[in-house]
Amino acid sequence: MTKKALITGLTGQDGSYLAELLVSKGYEVYGLVRRSSSSNLGRIRHLGDKVKILSGDLLDQSSLMDVITESAPDEIYNLASQSYVPLSWTQPALTAEYTALGVSRLLESIRRCKPDAKFYQASSSEVFGQPDESPQTERTAFRPRNPYGVAKAYAHWMTINYRNQYNLYACCGITYTHESPRRGSEFVFRKITQGAAKIKLGLDKELKLGNLDARRDWCFAQDVVEAMWLMLQQEQAEDYIIASGAVNSVKDLVKYAFDYVGLNWQDYVSVDPAFYRPDEAVLLAGSIDKIHKELDWKPRYSFKNLVELMVENDLKELTDRSAS
Structure with missing residues (x-):
């Protein structure tokens, strides 16, 4: 049925x-x-x-x-x-x-x-x-x-x-x-992957971010x-x-995104305190022991895989948009 x-x-x-x-x-x-x-x-x-x-x-x-x-x-x-x-x-x-x-x-x-x-x-x-x-x-x-x-x-x-x-x-x-390629650009992950793609394609010159040391799962x-x-x-x-069971910093995300497009992130990224969140110091990291043990579930994509997938998608989207 x-x-x-x-x-x-x-x-x-x-x-x-x-x-x-x-x-x-x-x-x-x-x-x-x-x-x-x-x-x-x-x-x-x-x-x-x-x-x-x-x-x-x-x-x-x-x-x-x-x-x-x-x-x-x-x-x-x-x-x-x-x-x-x-x-x-x-x-x-x-x-x-x-x-x-x-x-x-x-x-x-x-x-x-x-x-x-x-x-x-x-x-x-x-x-x-x-x-x-x-x-x-x-x-x-x-x-x-x-x-x-x-x-x-x-x-x-x-x-x-x-x-x-x-x-x-x-x-x-x-x-x-x-995250995913379907994530809105107001979220920091997509903001970074899209920013790296735009700079690589000559559509932007700088990416302003908040606390690069903030860490996320x-x-x-x-x-x-x-x-x-x-x-x-x-x-x-x-x-x-x-969750992923792993924690990475915003700086890790930036580095992987810019490495993927062959650029040195330090040449393009600046920190603006206006983008800091008041609860930035809080570390939310999930243990996946229970779901892994009972349902045999764990993420198939690593953090680096995910960053590269999204940068690749943003490069394609931006290129297609420019061509149309």
Whole structure:
């Protein structure tokens, strides 16, 4: 029997990679898309009619119930949220509505309309905020330091509460920073790979960055969505950290990107304190011991592989754009 899946956040980086993965596995895939963003389907256009688009909104519970009833999914992946941390400070209430309360509405809709569906909630390393241990594990205390992290912590615990209270198959993947060629250029990883490509092609002369010593746990979005899928194939719902298990600095990222295009990064990169983040000193690094041991999952792409993949993609995109 063909499995059916519903993805919220379909048009985002993770949603598009997850849709690809599920289509390749023979799923009937449905995507929840807000009416206002229905034209923003660039990341999934290549899938054509293999994904069925349904209109709904995490702010409107009746629309969620309608979509779940219509699609009758076996698996539901909630990847929708306001996910840009700086924006969560300027729009804290909106971030809470989508990222926190939106999950409550979705869980309640599942309970009422399709309680046998398996549910995946995209949690975030931002729930740890300023952790008292590194690397963090699934047992590390939550201490979020921004409105986005607070909203994700609420959503995480609501998912666990619905699992315990109503015996739903509901689990959380605590994902660390993950990147891909589909990442927006406002995020530092893409800003750097695109910057190196632009300078190599003569389209720019300088790249301004913040703290080069800031360190992150980065992995490839394609690896991350595979972990999401694996989590819903188990007998029992469990929460897992999804990360690379390694930490690299912004300087490492810059060096790999500029090495790939044959340039000395020190000739082109300048530091601007305006780009420093207030929580830059916090080291978020995830332990993947549990997910590796229990689900046999670990990233296939190394940090260096990922940097080179994205620089190559940016070179091609920029070259094609110049030619057209």
